[in-house]
Amino acid sequence: MRLIQVVFRGFIFILVSMVSMSVLSAQDVIQKRSGKKIKCTVVEMGSTEVKYIQWGDPNEVIFTIDRALIRDIKFSYGGKHTEEPPEVDEYYFEDDRANSIELDFIALSANALILTYERALSPGTAIEGSVKLLGLGVQNEFIDRSGVGIDLGYKLKFGSLFKGNDYRPRHLMSGGYLRPSLGWTRAVYGDGRFNGDIESYSQINLGLTVGKQWALQNAAVLDLYLGLHYYAGSFDYSGMSDFFRGDIVEEGNLFGSNGTAIGFGLRVGGLFSKYKPRDSKSKGRERR
Numbered sequence: 001m002r003l004i005q006v007v008f009r010g011f012i013f014i015l016v017s018m019v020s021m022s023v024l025s026a027q028d029v030i031q032k033r034s035g036k037k038i039k040c041t042v043v044e045m046g047s048t049e050v051k052y053i054q055w056g057d058p059n060e061v062i063f064t065i066d067r068a069l070i071r072d073i074k075f076s077y078g079g080k081h082t083e084e085p086p087e088v089d090e091y092y093f094e095d096d097r098a099n100s101i102e103l104d105f106i107a108l109s110a111n112a113l114i115l116t117y118e119r120a121l122s123p124g125t126a127i128e129g130s131v132k133l134l135g136l137g138v139q140n141e142f143i144d145r146s147g148v149g150i151d152l153g154y155k156l157k158f159g160s161l162f163k164g165n166d167y168r169p170r171h172l173m174s175g176g177y178l179r180p181s182l183g184w185t186r187a188v189y190g191d192g193r194f195n196g197d198i199e200s201y202s203q204i205n206l207g208l209t210v211g212k213q214w215a216l217q218n219a220a221v222l223d224l225y226l227g228l229h230y231y232a233g234s235f236d237y238s239g240m241s242d243f244f245r246g247d248i249v250e251e252g253n254l255f256g257s258n259g260t261a262i263g264f265g266l267r268v269g270g271l272f273s274k275y276k277p278r279d280s281k282s283k284g285r286e287r288r
Contacts, residue, residue: 027055029074030065038065042073045081047091068092090277093123096172098276100221102269104130104253111137111145112252116267118155118221120172120275126155128179132251134187147187149251153179153209171215172275179209179227185251190238203233203249207263215271223267229254231261 030038030052039055040063048067053060072082104114113136118128132149155177183205190198209227216222235247248257253265 031071032069033071093172093275096275097271099273100269100271102267104265104267106265107252108137110252124157128153145189149185151183153181155179173215176212181207198238201235203231205229205231221269227263229261229263
């Protein structure tokens with residue numbers, strides 16, 4: 001009889017232990033990018049956030065965590081979800097405005113009006129086109145300048161749109177970039193009113209620019225850049241001595257001679273039209 005009681009108690013102990021282990025294992029685990037683990041029950045996975053109840057909370061208070069902070073989620077049934085970097089998940093940026101019209105402020109001081117249209121193609125790339133109107137800007141009483149130009153560029157973002165453990169990534173239009181570009185200009189400038197020295201030219205240039213862009217309150221954009229360009233074309237002179245003939249270009253944001261030029265500028269503009277992700281497939285918006 002005593003033996004039966006011992007066996008029965010041992011069976012009860014084993015049964016209780018198994019039930020306890022089952023209960024303890026029936027929990028989800030959220031692992032944050034910082035390394036911290038949250039034991040919980042996930043109740044909803046949205047496009048940008050996850051809702052969960054902390055494990056053992058008798059009041060079942062629902063908490064929310066941004067998916068940008070999550071590395072992966074291990075579910076109680078054995079499944080695992082690994083969070084993609086937000087730079088890859090384009091839906092993270094669908095509220096960001098992805099188009100801009102910008103004015104080059106430095107070019108204005110060099111007697112040139114330069115307007116740029118930029119469009120984000122993805123979180124890491126953008127295209128842009130600029131129109132140059134030489135002679136529209138701060139006038140120089142000693143130099144007459146007129147002409148028109150077009151520049152086309154392709155932006156490649158470098159680095160991450162995240163800074164450390166930021167709660168959200170930077171705006172789609174923000175970040176450092178490299179920009180290869182192709183440009184054409186037809187221009188005339190000189191001081192013909194006084195001594196008849198005039199240079200007219202038509203040039204094509206290739207450039208590589210490094211820059212940094214900031215988006216402000218999803219409404220405005222600030223773009224600072226510096227680059228190196230090589231150009232070639234036809235240059236005609238009237239009244240200028242050979243000493244001053246150096247195939248000079250002065251175009252508001254591009255200055256150089258003898259085939260090499262430096263480009264720089266500070267552009268300020270406005271943002272409009274929200275970003276439309278290219279990939280429309282579901283990213284697993286709802287769990288189970």
